[in-house]
Amino acid sequence: MKALQQLFGTRYPLIQAPMAGVQRGELAAAVAAAGGLGSLPCAMLDAASIRREWAVIRSQTANPINLNFFCHTPPAADEAVERHWRECFAPYYAEYGIDPATIQAGPGRRPFDDEMADLVCELRPEVVSFHFGLPTQELLQRVRSSGAKVISSATRVDEAQWLAERGVDAIIAQGIEAGGHRGVFLSDEIDTQVGTFALLPQIVQAVDLPVIAAGGIASAEGVAAALQLGAAGVQVGTAYLLCPEVQTSAVHRAALRSDAARFTALTNLFSGRPARGIVNRMMRELGPISSDAPPFPLASSASAPLRAKAEAQGNGDFTPLWAGQNVTGCREIAAAELTCELMRLIE
Amino acid sequence: MKALQQLFGTRYPLIQAPMAGVQRGELAAAVAAAGGLGSLPCAMLDAASIRREWAVIRSQTANPINLNFFCHTPPAADEAVERHWRECFAPYYAEYGIDPATIQAGPGRRPFDDEMADLVCELRPEVVSFHFGLPTQELLQRVRSSGAKVISSATRVDEAQWLAERGVDAIIAQGIEAGGHRGVFLSDEIDTQVGTFALLPQIVQAVDLPVIAAGGIASAEGVAAALQLGAAGVQVGTAYLLCPEVQTSAVHRAALRSDAARFTALTNLFSGRPARGIVNRMMRELGPISSDAPPFPLASSASAPLRAKAEAQGNGDFTPLWAGQNVTGCREIAAAELTCELMRLIE
Numbered sequence: 001m002k003a004l005q006q007l008f009g010t011r012y013p014l015i016q017a018p019m020a021g022v023q024r025g026e027l028a029a030a031v032a033a034a035g036g037l038g039s040l041p042c043a044m045l046d047a048a049s050i051r052r053e054w055a056v057i058r059s060q061t062a063n064p065i066n067l068n069f070f071c072h073t074p075p076a077a078d079e080a081v082e083r084h085w086r087e088c089f090a091p092y093y094a095e096y097g098i099d100p101a102t103i104q105a106g107p108g109r110r111p112f113d114d115e116m117a118d119l120v121c122e123l124r125p126e127v128v129s130f131h132f133g134l135p136t137q138e139l140l141q142r143v144r145s146s147g148a149k150v151i152s153s154a155t156r157v158d159e160a161q162w163l164a165e166r167g168v169d170a171i172i173a174q175g176i177e178a179g180g181h182r183g184v185f186l187s188d189e190i191d192t193q194v195g196t197f198a199l200l201p202q203i204v205q206a207v208d209l210p211v212i213a214a215g216g217i218a219s220a221e222g223v224a225a226a227l228q229l230g231a232a233g234v235q236v237g238t239a240y241l242l243c244p245e246v247q248t249s250a251v252h253r254a255a256l257r258s259d260a261a262r263f264t265a266l267t268n269l270f271s272g273r274p275a276r277g278i279v280n281r282m283m284r285e286l287g288p289i290s291s292d293a294p295p296f297p298l299a300s301s302a303s304a305p306l307r308a309k310a311e312a313q314g315n316g317d318f319t320p321l322w323a324g325q326n327v328t329g330c331r332e333i334a335a336a337e338l339t340c341e342l343m344r345l346i347e
Numbered sequence: 348m349k350a351l352q353q354l355f356g357t358r359y360p361l362i363q364a365p366m367a368g369v370q371r372g373e374l375a376a377a378v379a380a381a382g383g384l385g386s387l388p389c390a391m392l393d394a395a396s397i398r399r400e401w402a403v404i405r406s407q408t409a410n411p412i413n414l415n416f417f418c419h420t421p422p423a424a425d426e427a428v429e430r431h432w433r434e435c436f437a438p439y440y441a442e443y444g445i446d447p448a449t450i451q452a453g454p455g456r457r458p459f460d461d462e463m464a465d466l467v468c469e470l471r472p473e474v475v476s477f478h479f480g481l482p483t484q485e486l487l488q489r490v491r492s493s494g495a496k497v498i499s500s501a502t503r504v505d506e507a508q509w510l511a512e513r514g515v516d517a518i519i520a521q522g523i524e525a526g527g528h529r530g531v532f533l534s535d536e537i538d539t540q541v542g543t544f545a546l547l548p549q550i551v552q553a554v555d556l557p558v559i560a561a562g563g564i565a566s567a568e569g570v571a572a573a574l575q576l577g578a579a580g581v582q583v584g585t586a587y588l589l590c591p592e593v594q595t596s597a598v599h600r601a602a603l604r605s606d607a608a609r610f611t612a613l614t615n616l617f618s619g620r621p622a623r624g625i626v627n628r629m630m631r632e633l634g635p636i637s638s639d640a641p642p643f644p645l646a647s648s649a650s651a652p653l654r655a656k657a658e659a660q661g662n663g664d665f666t667p668l669w670a671g672q673n674v675t676g677c678r679e680i681a682a683a684e685l686t687c688e689l690m691r692l693i694e
Contacts, residue, residue: 157609176523177542191612191635192626195524195542197563197572198672202609205675216544225544225572262504262549265538279539288538325545328552 003210004233007149007169008127009064011035012343014223015172015212016335017237018068018129019180020044020109022252022322025053026245027335029060034336035343037127038063043070043109047119054123064126066151069112071132071185072273075295082301085294088286089302092318096309103305109271109297111135117142127151132273133159133185134166153183153214155193157206162186164207172235173203175215179238179324181275182266190266190274190289197229204230218329220344227346236342239329243338251316255280261327270320272299281317282306350557351580354496354516355474356411358382359690361570362519362559363682364584365415365476366527367391367456369599369669372400373592374682376407381683382690384474385410390417390456394466401470411473413498416459418479418532419620422642429648432641435633436649439665443656450652456618456644458482464489474498479620480506480532481513500530500561502540504553509533511554519582520550522562526585526671528622529613537613537621537636544576551577565676567691574693583689586676590685598663602627608674617667619646628664629653 004013016031018041028038040057042050050067057065086093086100093100110116112135120128120143128143130152135143143150153172154160160171174183175196182193194202196215204211210232217226218239226234241248241256248256255261255278266274267288273296274289282303293299306318331338351360363378365388375385387404389397397414404412433440433447440447457463459482467475467490475490477499482490490497500519501507507518521530522543529540541549543562551558557579564573565586573581588595588603595603602608602625613621614635620643621636629650640646653665678685 175542175544177545192610194672195522195544195563197522197543197569198524198565201566201569202673202675216542218545219548221575221577222544222548225575228568228572228575230568263539325541326549328549 004170004212007210008037010037012339012346013233014339014343015039015066015129015233015235016240016339017180017214017235018066019237019241019246019322020068022241022248023246025056027240027243028065029057030243030245030335031240031339032057032063032065033061034339035063036339037066039066039068039129041068042116043068043131047115050119051123066127066129067120067123067125068129068131069116069135070109071130071135072109072111072296074111075298077298078294081294082298085292085299086302088290088292089306092306096306098305098309103301105301112139114139120148121146124148129153129172131181131183134163134168137166140166151212154203155182155184155199156186157202159184159186160203160207164209168209170210170212170232171203171207172212172214173200173231175199175213177216177325178214179264179276180322181271181273184274193266196226200226200229200231216324216326218326220342222329223342224345234342236329238324238327239331239338239342240335241323242330242332243335244332245335249311249319251311251314251319252321255316255321256323256327256330261323264323264325268293268299270300270303272296275320275322276324278321278323280319280321351517351559354557355384357384359686359693360580361686361690362386362413362476362580362582363587363686364527364561364582365413366584366588366593366669367415369588369595370593372403374587374590375412376404377590377592377682378587378686379404379410379412380408381686382410383686384413386413386415386476388415389463390415390478394462397466398470413474413476414467414470414472415476415478416463416482417456418477418482419456419458419643421458422645424645425641428641429645432639432646433649435637435639436653439653443653445652445656450648452648459486461486467495468493471495476519478528478530481510481515484513487513498559501550502529502531502546503533504549506531506533507550507554511556515556517557517559517579518550518554519559519561520547520578522546522560524563524672525561526611526623527669528618528620531621540613543573547573547576547578563671563673565673567689569673569676570689571692581689583676585671585674586678586685586689587682588670589677589679590682591679592682596658596666598658598661598666599668602663602668603670603674603677608670611670611672615640615646617647617650619643622667622669623671625668625670627666627668
């Protein structure tokens with residue numbers, strides 16, 4: 001039961017879920033200071049930005065921190081696929097007065113590489129978490145040699161076994177309720193993705209490692225239920241989205257507070273990979289899953305200018321409104337306070 | 348915490364999920380005798396068969412029993428839709444030497460009606476559960492006047508509120524993990540269906556009634572976790588599928604025991620409504636969701652002769668292999684023993 005606290009060196013068996021594009025160092029620092037494992041999502045940051053956020057964190061706490069990276073293989077752009085994808089958005093470009101010829105590359109997601117391995121060895125975070133599998137054995141070895149514990153997400157039992165065989169220290173069982181990008185990596189199939197209640201005990205049974213439950217956990221009772229199902233700890237993201245330490249946009253905050261947040265779906269429209277967000281106009285009209293979307297992360301460029309224009313009008317029709325299936329835990333309170341509330345039934 | 352036992356008059360807060368087409372009275376009797384609420388699925392039975400199964404049950408136990416009915420509106424058959432649907436199966440008919448002109452109507456699912464209301468008043472089950480909403484107010488009133496408690500399934504918060512407004516005594520929160528037909532009735536959308544871990548606490552929060560958790564519950568720890576999340580009790584189906592009292596077919600049993608059971612999906616191919624089953628050849632090749640399927644229950648006729656021929660060869664390629672996302676609770680032990688094991692952490 002204390003396996004995770006021992007592994008991470010934290011007071012609580014809680015990971016604040018890394019939420020790329022939404023949070024930076026402040027949230028990680030606040031959760032870490034409160035006794036959880038704070039996470040800095042690095043996939044959309046360059047080395048200089050990561051160093052800057054790291055400095056913010058270390059100015060506030062010496063407690064354990066997790067740096068999170070993506071492990072996808074960047075695809076080659078296919079001009080025909082890209083062109084067809086932009087054609088799908090033509091009515092929206094016309095509506096918003098956007099010239100498709102001016103569209104820039106979308107927000108990049110960089111896979112873990114040599115430069116990032118150097119950075120891990122320089123910053124020495126206590127934990128490194130990966131999404132979409134693991135990097136090469138050589139890169140993984142460099143992370144290990146820095147002293148970091150290594151964890152990654154599994155959305156299926158075979159993914160958990162694959163990670164265990166490669167020597168991770170713990171596994172996040174990411175149930176279908178979870179917000180943002182699914183960590184699925186041994187398949188691109190989403191029809192067979194599994195809910196937390198079913199996935200968690202099966203992964204606990206299949207591997208001899210601490211398992212961290214993610215997806216739908218939004219209260220102290222949810223944390224207790226996950227531990228009851230065999231989890232060594234929990235990863236919570238959505239519940240933190242309204243905290244003042246998070247850079248959640250105004251349209252995203254408004255959506256989270258509205259009844260619309262009851263309806264989320266997996267969509268590949270925003271990035272090319274399935275991710276869970278609140279259903280909005282773009283998801284309703286084009287998807288939520290489209291076989292026309294270019295591979296991750298190339299799909300993102302088509303909607304980026306629409307998002308910018310719509311958000312400027314206070315409208316989230318083209319914004320990825322990432323959220324899990326249970327927003328009832330979202331509170332406009334300090335992240336430290338939320339952390340303590342989630343851990344109320346622990347100890 | 349004892350609300351459900353008081354409501355049903357049972358020792359345990361457990362409903363054996365009604366599984367139409369797979370189980371008859373023996374399972375209901377065995378679970379009832381062990382202290383749970385045994386359920387007889389009536390949607391595929393005529394009045395004479397229900398009376399016969401009721402007699403089987405009452406010869407074994409006087410404990411509370413649930414009769415389960417469907418509340419769909421039977422659609423009018425559309426010849427063009429039917430013809431097109433059979434064309435989708437043409438290669439399979441050729442493979443199995445079936446003349447499409449000889450195909451009979453598929454297994455019917457009868458909605459709750461006057462005759463069934465008469466039967467409820469005659470048999471006086473302690474509980475009546477409905478799937479796909481509720482029958483007309485007049486029919487519902489007749490059920491109530493028989494003395495039966497009334498329950499129904501919700502897959503969304505608004506469905507739970509709709510049921511609560513119509514005066515049900517308790518609500519089953521059916522998470523996406525659950526096997527068989529989803530109870531969804533206010534929408535035909537499945538992209539936004541919710542996992543148990545997220546759905547259950549939201550329904551508990553939204554209605555002032557006992558809530559029964561369903562979907563992914565397969566162990567005593569699962570039961571305890573559901574109660575931790577606010578459930579007054581649980582409904583368990585899949586775990587009973589290998590019990591000797593259940594008429595699970597040989598191909599279905601073999602699939603449940605195999606690694607294939609890790610991969611289930613929602614499919615409308617077998618009936619026209621989304622239901623969760625183990626992925627097989629028909630689901631892989633035609634779906635799992637097809638917009639060509641006629642409305643429930645008309646879709647069933649096209650695959651029925653293929654199922655019969657394939658099963659005779661010991662092959663489940665065309666069989667609805669209904670199962671939830673967690674088959675780890677399936678045990679080849681008496682249903683009474685399984686019931687007691689599931690209730691191990693209760694009391």
